[in-house]
Amino acid sequence: MTSNLTKTLLATAAGVATLVGGHAAVSADTVEVQTGDTLSGIAHENNTTAEDLAKTNGITDKNLIMSGQKLTVSAPTPSAVSADGTTYTVQTGDTLSKVAQQTGVNITTLSSLNSLSNADLVIAGQELSLKQVTPQAVAPTITATEQQADNNQTTTEKLSYIAGADTDKDGFMSITEYNAYQANGGNVAATPAPQTSTPTPAPQNVQYNSAADTNKDGYMTAAEYAAYQANGGQNQAPAAATPAPANQITPVSTNNVAPAQAAPAASSDAQALVNSMNAKRASLGLAPVTLDAGLSARAQSRAQDAASNGGIPTNHFSTNGEVVANGFSTGTVIDAWFNETNMMTPNGQPGHRMWVANARASSVGFGIVGGIIVGESNAGQF
Numbered sequence: 001m002t003s004n005l006t007k008t009l010l011a012t013a014a015g016v017a018t019l020v021g022g023h024a025a026v027s028a029d030t031v032e033v034q035t036g037d038t039l040s041g042i043a044h045e046n047n048t049t050a051e052d053l054a055k056t057n058g059i060t061d062k063n064l065i066m067s068g069q070k071l072t073v074s075a076p077t078p079s080a081v082s083a084d085g086t087t088y089t090v091q092t093g094d095t096l097s098k099v100a101q102q103t104g105v106n107i108t109t110l111s112s113l114n115s116l117s118n119a120d121l122v123i124a125g126q127e128l129s130l131k132q133v134t135p136q137a138v139a140p141t142i143t144a145t146e147q148q149a150d151n152n153q154t155t156t157e158k159l160s161y162i163a164g165a166d167t168d169k170d171g172f173m174s175i176t177e178y179n180a181y182q183a184n185g186g187n188v189a190a191t192p193a194p195q196t197s198t199p200t201p202a203p204q205n206v207q208y209n210s211a212a213d214t215n216k217d218g219y220m221t222a223a224e225y226a227a228y229q230a231n232g233g234q235n236q237a238p239a240a241a242t243p244a245p246a247n248q249i250t251p252v253s254t255n256n257v258a259p260a261q262a263a264p265a266a267s268s269d270a271q272a273l274v275n276s277m278n279a280k281r282a283s284l285g286l287a288p289v290t291l292d293a294g295l296s297a298r299a300q301s302r303a304q305d306a307a308s309n310g311g312i313p314t315n316h317f318s319t320n321g322e323v324v325a326n327g328f329s330t331g332t333v334i335d336a337w338f339n340e341t342n343m344m345t346p347n348g349q350p351g352h353r354m355w356v357a358n359a360r361a362s363s364v365g366f367g368i369v370g371g372i373i374v375g376e377s378n379a380g381q382f
Contacts, residue, residue: 029072029073030070030071030072030073031046031071032068032069032070033065033066033067033068033069033070033071034067035067037065037067038063038065039053039054039059039065042065042073043093044093045095045098046073047080047091047093047094047102048073048093050062053073056071056072057071057072080102081102081130085130085131086129086130086131087127087128087130088103088127088128088130089125089127089128090122090123090125090126090127090128092124094122094124095120095122096110096111096116096120096122099122099128103130105130105131107119110130113128113129113130113131114128114129161173162181165177165178165180165181167180180227183226183230209225209228211228212224212225212227212228212233220317222346269330269366270291270296270366270368271291272330273334273373274289274291274364276331276333277334277356277364280334280338280356280357281356284357286359287359287362289362289363289364289377290362290363290364291364291366292363292364292365292378294365295363295364295365295376295377296365296366296367297365298365299367299374300365300369300374301367302322302324302374302376303368303369303372303373303374304367304369306324306369306372306374307369307370307372311324311326311372312324313374320380320381320382321355321376321378321379321380321381322376322380323337323351323355323374324372324374324375325337325372325373326372327371328371328373330368333373334356337352337353337355337356337375338352338356339353340353341353345381345382346382349381352381354381354382355375355381358377358379358380358381361377361378361379361380362378363377363378364377
């Protein structure tokens with residue numbers, strides 16, 4: 001009867017202990033039973049079960065343990081901590097203080113790393129971070145397996161990412177972007193002009209080649225020509241020029257075609273154009289130019305050619321020294337050419353403006369057919 005009464009009192013004390021927390025003194029391998037402890041409470045505190053404690057310590061009655069008794073407990077589950085030591089998986093019976101004791105990471109750090117608003121609440125199966133993991137920023141590289149889009153050749157060089165070459169700013173430098181970067185002397189490539197602007201014309205005396213016209217807009221820019229040459233180049237028949245819309249100033253160009261028979265522009269109109277051009281040059285501190293008969297004959301021939309080809313002279317886009325306007329008067333065209341800055345020369349200057357304001361120019365010629373005006377210079381734009 002006494003034995004039964006003792007069991008009852010211990011069980012009742014155990015129930016109270018469960019509510020307020022166990023009092024067992026914990027060491028690495030054993031715990032010393034304190035007054036009010038229960039086997040289930042000790043098991044809970046040590047990440048094990050009452051059944052395992054009873055089996056390990058030869059206890060036949062799980063409701064009967066004695067104050068001062070030393071119990072052997074199992075070591076913490078090794079798999080609770082990840083292989084790299086960065087996380088801990090909460091086990092049944094765990095508390096945050098117990099996790100801190102087992103991992104060596106204090107409660108404050110655990111709460112901060114895992115954004116725990118209640119340090120007394122962890123859930124079995126929950127994964128807790130044990131250390132702050134800072135991702136290392138790795139710059140993208142071009143590998144030996146990447147193909148060049150233009151010539152389908154495999155690069156054998158591993159190249160580090162260069163922000164200046166990443167023209168589309170997508171965080172990855174492609175072979176095409178890298179080649180363009182190198183072609184520009186290792187500097188950031190120029191921002192492409194808006195679609196409403198005409199790209200840079202090709203270098204002087206280079207014939208239009210449809211294979212180099214990558215955007216198929218009817219003319220070959222300097223950048224397209226350079227890329228075409230860098231990729232080995234193929235000889236292809238020149239394509240027909242694309243007519244320009246009315247009232248649009250065409251890009252900078254020259255041509256070596258022999259002048260065709262055409263009536264010269266009225267001397268008064270040509271002289272009015274020279275006077276307007278010299279007035280603009282004077283305002284810029286530049287020497288005046290003179291009207292040259294040979295250049296005027298050539299300009300008139302080119303204007304006639306333009307009238308026969310939809311407004312643009314043959315091979316206009318591959319030359320230097322020629323400007324064309326369609327729909328402008330002799331009184332407004334010089335200002336229109338000077339103020340037009342979208343058409344850029346290969347050396348990065350606005351082509352039409354440089355034709356008007358080239359300090360090396362000393363003579364010009366003009367041709368007029370209908371609404372088409374062609375200007376020829378002995379210096380060109382660059």
